[in-house]
Structures are given as C-alpha cells and as structure tokens.
Amino acid sequence: xxxxxxxxxxxxxxxxxxxxxxxxxxxxxxxxxxxxxxxxxxxxxxxxxxxxxxxxxxxxxxxxxxxxxxxxxxxxxxxxxxxxxxxxxxxxxxxxxxxxxxxxxxxxxxxxxxxxxxxxxxxxxxxxxxxxxxxxxxxxxxxxxxxxxxxxxxxxxxxxxxxxxxxxxxxxxxxxxxxxxxxxxxxxxxxxxxxxxxxxxxxxxxxxxxxxxxxxxxxxxxxxxxxxxxxxxxxxxxxxxxxxxxxxxxxxxxxxxxxxxxxxxxxxxxxxxxxxxxxxxxxxxxxxxx
Numbered sequence: 574x575x576x577x578x579x580x581x582x583x584x585x586x587x588x589x590x591x592x593x594x595x596x597x598x599x600x601x602x603x604x605x606x607x608x609x610x611x612x613x614x615x616x617x618x619x620x621x622x623x624x625x626x627x628x629x630x631x632x633x634x635x636x637x638x639x640x641x642x643x644x645x646x647x648x649x650x651x652x653x654x655x656x657x658x659x660x661x662x663x664x665x666x667x668x669x670x671x672x673x674x675x676x677x678x679x680x681x682x683x684x685x686x687x688x689x690x691x692x693x694x695x696x697x698x699x700x701x702x703x704x705x706x707x708x709x710x711x712x713x714x715x716x717x718x719x720x721x722x723x724x725x726x727x728x729x730x731x732x733x734x735x736x737x738x739x740x741x742x743x744x745x746x747x748x749x750x751x752x753x754x755x756x757x758x759x760x761x762x763x764x765x766x767x768x769x770x771x772x773x774x775x776x777x778x779x780x781x782x783x784x785x786x787x788x789x790x791x792x793x794x795x796x797x798x799x800x801x802x803x804x805x806x807x808x809x810x811x812x813x814x815x816x817x818x819x820x821x822x823x824x825x826x827x828x829x830x831x832x833x834x835x836x837x838x839x840x841x842x843x844x845x846x847x848x849x850x851x852x853x854x855x856x857x858x859x860x861x862x863x
Contacts, residue, residue, distance in 0.1 A: 576603050576674075592622050606671050610662055614655045621655070624648040656680075660687065668692040670699065677703035681711040713821055720824040730755075730838045733819045735788065735811035738801055743786070743811050746838060750784035752858060753838070757788050757813075757820055757830040760800035764847040765829045769804045775852060776808055779859060788813055790820045790828065833858070 575583060575598065583604050587596025595615060598604035611618070628644045659675040660683065666672050673695040676684050684707035688696065696704065723731070730745065737743040745753070756772070758765035776785055785808035789797040797812050813819050823832065827845040833854060834840050841858070844851040 574607065576601075576607075576670075578603075590619070592619050603670050603674075606662070606666075606669065607674075610658055610671075614658050617651050617654050620651045621648055624651060656683070663687055664690060668695060670695060673698055673700035673704065676700070677707060679707070681707055681714055684708055685711045713818070716821045717824045717826060720822060724824045724832070724840065724843060726840050726842055728840050730832070730834050730840050731822050732838075733817065733822070735819060736814055738798060738810040738812075743809055745786070748784050748786070749836065750782065751836055751862065752779075752783040752841075752855075753834050753836075754783060754785045754855075755788060755823070755832040755834075756785055756808075757790055757823070757825045757828060757832075759790050759792050759828055760796040761791065762828040766800070766804065768829060768847045769806060771852070773807065775855060776806075779855060780807070782859065782862075783855070784808065786811065788819060790825065 575585075577583070578601055581601050583598055583600040585596050585598050585608075587594050593615060595612060596608055597612065598608040624644055624647050628641065628648070631641050631644060656679070659679065663672040663675055664687070667690050672691060676688060676691065677700040679687075684704060688704055688708060691704075732744060732746045734742050734744040745755075758768075760766070772785070776783075785806075787801075787806055787808060787810040789800075789810065790813045792800075792812060794812065794814075797810075801810050823830070829847055831844045831851045832840060833842045833844075833851075842851075842854050844854075
C-alpha cells in the first residue's frame, strides 16, 4: 500500500519473496513508516496469507467445520502481533497520518478505544471520515447488543412507523392480524432474494391470518423499489429510513431476519438467516390455532 502526495517522490527498494514483497519506501514519512511496520510484521503476515490459502481450499472442497474453525483461530492468533504493532504505533505517534490510517482500518472496538488519542489534526484529517464510519459502526453494534435482551420470545415488539412503497407511512401497531411476520431484508442480500418464491407460497397459504411486512435495510430507495418491482412480493413493503433505525431496535445482526409475533405484538420467535425453522414454525402455529 502506498499513499501518494502531490509533488512528492517515493523511492521503493525491495525483493520478491514466494508469497510477498519485502520492501522499504523512502521519500515521505507516511510511506516510510508504513513500510517499516510492514517489514517488522512480515513473517506474521506471510503466516496469515498461508492460513487464508488453506481456508480457501478447505471451503472449496467442503472440509468439516472443525477444521475451518481451527484455521480461523490460527489466523486470528497470527494477526495478534500485527494488530499490536499498529496499536503501538498509534500510541507513540498520535500526530502522524499513518496513525489515522491504521485506526480507520482497525477493529471497531480498537477504533472506539483509541480515537481520542489522536491529535486533532489527524482526527480531522484525510482519514477522519473513515474513522467516523468505524465509530458509527461501533455505536450501532453496541446498540444492537444492548437490544438483544429485549427482542426475545414473550416480550412486546417495539412499535415503529416507516415509509411504505405505497407512499403512505405504515405503523406496526396499526396492523391487525392473528400473526405478524417482520422480514428484514435487502435488495443486495442474495439469500433474501432467493427466499422470495418460498415466502410468496407461504403468504398465499397463510396470508388471510398472517400479515407479512417486508423491511428493506441498508438500501437506497431506488434499489429497494426496483427489487420490489422485479420480485413482486404481495405483502406490505417499507424501508428502514430516517433517524429511527428499526433494524438496530430489533437487534438485527444477519439478513434475512424474520420475527413472528401474535396479534398483541408479543414476540413468538426470531430467526436469523434463511432457515427452514421459520417455515416450520408457521406451520406449527397454524396447526395449533386451527
């Protein structure tokens, strides 16, 4: 990685290894310091690269999950000295641009912990927007974790009002049905899109007693409307827009997430991912209630 500053020259000297390039950059502080930290951790980076190749191979050939989990653990362990070298640099060089870059690429909890150590010039410099993005993601993550305990079977589902594709807002508590299904999805989410035909079948099967509500997340209005037009779901569609992030309030961590509740808006079950358990639960509920 190199950062080019207008009008500055960077001299690079190095050698090609089997799986990496060992180089040193001269000419400006950012690239010089980056190359030194990289050289310091090169053996660990090469070890990580080797493990990643094993992971790719194991995933391609369908190896068992125990082996894959073991490789993930090894990669995480190999990255510890790399991450520590970057944190040490940040702590020792709070006024250097490279510290801002390292923090902008760090884990969310690292960004949250160390951003206050940066100088104002670096904090508001060329990597400031990326650092803010990390901090916003961390805030969202912590809010989701806090809300998990609330989005559990037996608890009341929080009300919301979101813009519907019809042009009018839709409020959860205005919906009257024996059962209600919230489907958190996105036009960008392949499992969400592939689930549409089965969702349609189940809506046709139970739609007189159960109302589905599609909640598009992390979407633009244009992409959302195109996906609805392309796939034609028959149930109400809203978009998670505005300051009230409904996906965060409902502790959504994966897409699709489906939540079943009763007519009193009491949560019955929560399903992450496109899983058959969701459809089995619908069948079970309607057997019990008919």
